[in-house]
Amino acid sequence: MANPLLVFRVGYMKTYDGIDEIVGGGAYVEENGEGGEMWNFRYEAGRCYGFVMTKDITRKYAKKKRFAGINLKRIDPTQKWRENESLPGVDIVYIAKHPDGGQVVIGWYRNATVFHKAYRKRRGRPKMGDWAGLDYLCEVDADDALLVQERDRDFRVPHGKGFIGQSNVWYPDEGNPEALRIVDRLRKYIGGSTGTRVNPTQGKRGGKWSKPNKDLVTQIEQAAVALAEKHYKQQGYAVKSVERDNRGWDIEVRKGKEVLYVEVKGHIGNVIQFELTPNEYLRLQEHHSRYRVCVLRNATSNGNELEIYAPKVVDKYWVLQRLDKPGEIRFNEQVAAKAFEAVLP
DSSP: OOOOEEEEEEOBOSOOSSSOOOBOSSHHHHHHSOOGGGGTTOOBTTEEEEOOOOOBOOOTTOSSOOBOOBOGGGTOTTSOOOTTOEEEEEEEEEEEEOTTSSEEEEEEEEEEEEEBSOOEEEEOOGGGTOOSEEEESEEEEGGGEEEEOGGGOOOEEOOSTTSTTSSSEEOOOTTOHHHHHHHHHHHHHHHSOOTTEEOOSSOSSSOOOOOOOHHHHHHHHHHHHHHHHHHHHHTTOEEEEOGGGTSSSSEEEEETTEEEEEEEEEOSSSOOOOOOOHHHHHHHHHTTTTEEEEEESSTTTTOOOEEEEEEEEETTEEEEEESSSSOEEEOOOOOOOOOOOOOOO
16 A cells, blocks of 8 residues: 655755755745755755745734644544654655746655644754754655756656645645646655665765664764763762663662653764653653653763653643653554464363
8 A cells, every 4th residue: 555645845955954044945934945855855863854934824913823733534534633742654756847838846854754733843953054943844864865967856846726835734635636646656756766865874964874783883872871971970869770671761869869761872873862662751750750751962072961851641642741841752652462373261
């Protein structure tokens, strides 16, 4: 069965790996000369993070803008989607208005993960001229993100009512035969073998990335734990490692009558994304007043800013809130089950 397919219309650029000249893409880009899509094909620790401007749904007198995001019900109406839940296995085709006229395919993601009606945020890299925070509403393994070289952007897509380009996000209408023909052409294009597409593992501002191996994962974990232990020792706590005890946290710290259970998460890049095991998530809730999660970004690049979060219930859902300044990590709860063959009487 083919993956669901979406089409995102963005501003036109050469490389999409940082701030550079961008044209088209809607009113915001035209007015400001910049847009969140400028980073759509930058490789970040083996991943790419996608942005497209969606409809402004800010309510009257709201304190800050809010945008529609992607409606996963348009892709899978059988599910009861909650905001920020994710759907993997989606193909995304990026198009832009060519300076010479017409809309062309500039790149695509295969097997991307898309979030329901939500943007997530990652840190920018100030030394590269990035914005402080970069929004994204989908992500993909870097090996599945391909950018078409500018000289080869000759796959044109139609524009008009019911077709691509009336809005920045196009959900193919299965009841429209012409739309289905366009989808078929796009699928063949992104799935075909051709020399006109490139997978830019070397961006003009970044190095070549590869998937972290087991040794690198261990290095990241050790760097994060070492920094967490150092932090708490400097605060006057006695520190004990319990990583091998399967307690649901990595270290225990004590100072007088105060005892904290600390889980540590290291990251190779700038984006916070991690999983809690069922045991860790259970202990987080059970010991929420004592539980802490320490996060270290850029662990292999001499990262030294330890972020400490504590669990809290917000709107009936568990979140992690940063202790020293505003910041929040949210969870997507997932239910798993193991199957076994039963012995029948």
